Amino acid sequence: MAKPKINKPQTYTIVVKLGSSSIVDEITREPRIANMSRIVETLVKLRRQGHRIVIVSSGAIAVGLKRVGLTSKPKKLSKVQALASIGQGRLIALWDDLFTHLNQTIAQILLTRNDIIDWTQFQNAKNTMNELLDMNIIPIVNENDTLSVQEIRFGDNDTLSAITAGMINADYLFLLTDVECLYTDNPRTNPNAKPILVVEDISSLNVDTSSGSGSGIGTGGMTTKLIAAELAMSAGVTTIINKSTTPENIMKIVKHIQSESLKSDLENHDTPKNLREIHQMTELQNLKINDVPLHTRFIGDSQKVKDKQFWLLHGLKSYGSIIIDIGAYNALTRKNKAGLLPVGVIDIEGSFHEAQCVTLKLGKRDKKTGKLDMSEKLVEVGKARVNYTSSEISKIKGLQSNEIEKVLGYADSEYIAHRENLAFPHH
């Protein structure tokens, strides 16, 4: 007799971000060992169920502060970097101790933007993380604060966690913090503040970002969480805000999201505002009936950007801007997209080298002069990696490609940026 087919439960790639205040007590600066232990227990359980788990852990600077007996973060960058190098070792030792009790191997990955500046390097980082996950190891990521000066900083671990989640095509990113979810207003001061449970378009949000506004020891707050959520959503990663003191919620929330009952009309971007409000209420009832903890869920885009485009948009730092006209914008964003030609460039901002990344802005030409119409607002539309320097582009802007050689004395490419090196978040 044929064996009955048993459906294996679905497994996911889950990135869990923990801020400094989840790891270090804000007053005593001692490690929050009980809290970390509960996180460890939960994540090991999830790992054993077959999920692939990555932690993005802050806390190096906070742990370093305690170690040398300082009470507040110094202003001098080199001092902060020194503290991070003291603290990071102890932080990872702490995680390793706790995970070792449950026989779980971890790995440390310290990143700066410099490490992913090159497409091959970005792919290398992704491959390494995937290799570790295939070996059932939990990678623990942090910014390499000791080496990261302003130019190569991610800046906050909310952003780093979103970039990590996008890089490894994670299913879920949990931003664990000091509030259970987003509210329409500060619930501590406004009793009418309502929880925001499902978000499909961050630009339509009207929230008080002071709830969960960052601790005295970290760098992020609710604003950086929203930026990170938007970034992760563009890569198709569903992002969840929840409390770090209840890590057990992760499993309940993942199960809930997967439940059929949640197939909502909200995922349709045209849903009118009043329907969205009704949906928030229905969702609230849903959570109560199913005994699911409150949380805010940002739905990952079903039309996620491709890996290379994600890297261009979020992995690279922008060194200036190129202002393009509407004709160029349409050509660059159509289905069979073109490369950026000098003729579509109205102007540039800043100074940058060849192969650096710049922001693309949409501007308007003055009808008479053909120059930039300064009365029109510029709109950021995408990013590009350029084939020419800013001074070269300022000489060839508005020209036909066959005129490049006459003006510059050489023509390395007919394009300012090749189509492969262009990315638009909404196309």
Ligand SMILES: N[C@@H](CCC(=O)OP(=O)(O)O)C(=O)O
């Ligand atoms: N990388 C730094 C933390 C940076 C950061 O974003 O902190 P937090 O706002 O607590 O997540 C550290 O390990 O101290």
